[in-house]
Amino acid sequence: MRAEIITIGDELLIGQVVDTNSAWMAERLNENGIELFQITSVHDNREHIIAALDEAFSRADIVFTTGGLGPTKDDITKQVLCDYFGTHLIEDTQVRAHIETLYQDRPDVLNRLTATQWLVPESATILENRVGSAPLMIFHRGDQLLACMPGVPYEMKIAMEEQILPYINNLKFKISNFRFREILHRTLQVTGIPESSLAILLEDFENSMPEGLHLAYLPKDGVIRLRLSSYGELTEAQMAHSFEQLKKLTADYLIAETDEPLEVVVGNILKSRHQTIATAESCTGGSLASLLAKHPGSSAFYFGSVVSYDNSVKEHMLGVPEEMIKAHGVVSEEVVCKMANNIRIQIGTDYAIATSGIAGPSGGSPEKPVGTVWIAWATPDGTTAECFHLGKLREQVIARTCQKALVGLLKLLNHKS
Numbered sequence: 001m002r003a004e005i006i007t008i009g010d011e012l013l014i015g016q017v018v019d020t021n022s023a024w025m026a027e028r029l030n031e032n033g034i035e036l037f038q039i040t041s042v043h044d045n046r047e048h049i050i051a052a053l054d055e056a057f058s059r060a061d062i063v064f065t066t067g068g069l070g071p072t073k074d075d076i077t078k079q080v081l082c083d084y085f086g087t088h089l090i091e092d093t094q095v096r097a098h099i100e101t102l103y104q105d106r107p108d109v110l111n112r113l114t115a116t117q118w119l120v121p122e123s124a125t126i127l128e129n130r131v132g133s134a135p136l137m138i139f140h141r142g143d144q145l146l147a148c149m150p151g152v153p154y155e156m157k158i159a160m161e162e163q164i165l166p167y168i169n170n171l172k173f174k175i176s177n178f179r180f181r182e183i184l185h186r187t188l189q190v191t192g193i194p195e196s197s198l199a200i201l202l203e204d205f206e207n208s209m210p211e212g213l214h215l216a217y218l219p220k221d222g223v224i225r226l227r228l229s230s231y232g233e234l235t236e237a238q239m240a241h242s243f244e245q246l247k248k249l250t251a252d253y254l255i256a257e258t259d260e261p262l263e264v265v266v267g268n269i270l271k272s273r274h275q276t277i278a279t280a281e282s283c284t285g286g287s288l289a290s291l292l293a294k295h296p297g298s299s300a301f302y303f304g305s306v307v308s309y310d311n312s313v314k315e316h317m318l319g320v321p322e323e324m325i326k327a328h329g330v331v332s333e334e335v336v337c338k339m340a341n342n343i344r345i346q347i348g349t350d351y352a353i354a355t356s357g358i359a360g361p362s363g364g365s366p367e368k369p370v371g372t373v374w375i376a377w378a379t380p381d382g383t384t385a386e387c388f389h390l391g392k393l394r395e396q397v398i399a400r401t402c403q404k405a406l407v408g409l410l411k412l413l414n415h416k417s
Contacts, residue, residue: 001061002061003063004037004038004039004060005063005065006039006052006066007019007021007022007041008049008068009043009068021153024153024156025064025160026039028161032169033232035181038059040056044075044077046083049077061145062146062168064149066149066150067151068151071117078120078137082121086123087121087122088121090119090120092126092135094128095135098128098129102133118135120137125137125140127163127164129155131155131158132150132152138164145168147167147168183229185259186240187227188254189226189262190223190253192252195219195224201250202215202249212230212234213230214229215227215229216229255410261295262410263295266406267292267295267297267298269413270301271297271301275349277301277409278302278343279305279352279354280354282308282309282314282357283355283356283357283373283398284357285309285398286305286307287398287399288305288353289304289307303348306318311330314335318343319342320339331358331373333374333376335356336354336355336374337378337383340354340376340378341383343378344378351377352377352378354376355401356373357371357374358370369389371397372388372389373387373404374388375401375408377408377409386404386408
């Protein structure tokens with residue numbers, strides 16, 4: 001079954017709001033065996049919305065829309081849908097009761113604009129929006145379906161999981177074309193080889209893959225994700241066989257056998273071994289700490305960080321001697337190793353990572369140009385460090401430094417397994 005997403009709102013098209021809804025929805029649809037064909041963003045404009053609906057319905061079994069369901073004048077989606085499906089707005093007593101209950105402690109919100117929220121298209125099936133005032137609407141068009149949700153991310157996510165997906169799943173027993181294929185994906189992550197060289201290495205594998213199996217290369221910041229995909233054409237056993245072949249071919253470069261972020265992979269290994277880590281950051285300014293701490297359960301392995309941006313912090317908090325900084329500079333093997341060793345001892349962890357570099361755009365020299373970064377890994381078996389040259393763009397240098405730090409730690413952890 002094929003689906004499309006239409007996101008509605010001027011704010012998306014001028015860059016004021018980033019569309020995170022579509023990526024999240026795509027994952028959920030994939031998990032439910034629904035193939036996403038296209039994502040379209042349109043203005044709060046009647047003609048644009050109608051044109052997008054016509055185009056989407058020419059290809060898809062299910063069309064999802066988000067946005068434009070609020071009570072203000074710029075939210076026109078509900079009225080446009082009435083025009084599109086030849087219906088009109090009526091009061092829904094259940095929606096009204098829900099909204100009145102929702103705002104019973106905020107009577108100032110129950111005004112004449114809020115009252116428009118309990119007006120719904122007569123021909124639509126209305127589902128409850130448990131956490132918001134905009135009702136969820138389902139329109140049937142023969143054997144096709146339109147599901148309309150608010151654009152507020154947390155409202156949309158609850159709507160999809162609690163109402164929309166269960167509704168669609170029930171239809172597979174009633175509508176002939178609502179058949180969900182078993183979509184299979186397996187992903188591994190490699191590093192230390194250029195994408196073109198990797199493609200040459202895997203050329204025979206790709207040429208001999210079973211029909212219906214697809215291989216995608218997804219490079220980012222020195223790590224390449226290799227994703228095998230099948231859209232209802234292979235069994236789990238066939239996918240597992242091909243995945244094992246791919247693992248053997250990439251064994252020299254393999255760092256992870258899942259599509260999880262590297263900080264999650266690192267965390268899972270450390271948790272499974274009851275080990276811990278700390279960080280000491282200069283050029284990354286806490287970005288590495290943020291990655292390690294952002295996922296649930298991180299307190300089991302991540303203990304803390306010192307962001308030592310100024311030299312005085314390196315000296316007084318991390319115990320880096322002033323003489324060492326003067327002799328070698330802050331962007332040096334000696335300094336970054338001292339940072340890693342001392343943070344590991346001070347916080348009392350099994351591992352520690354330290355970063356020091358020149359993120360730019362200024363501060364470089366002929367000997368140490370912008371993008372020069374030293375990373376150190378302190379472990380129970382000793383400390384290692386490596387120098388990298390990671391580009392000229394500040395955000396890129398910071399992101400790549402974090403990635404290199406995690407990759408280096410993964411190599412050390414995998415070596416210990």
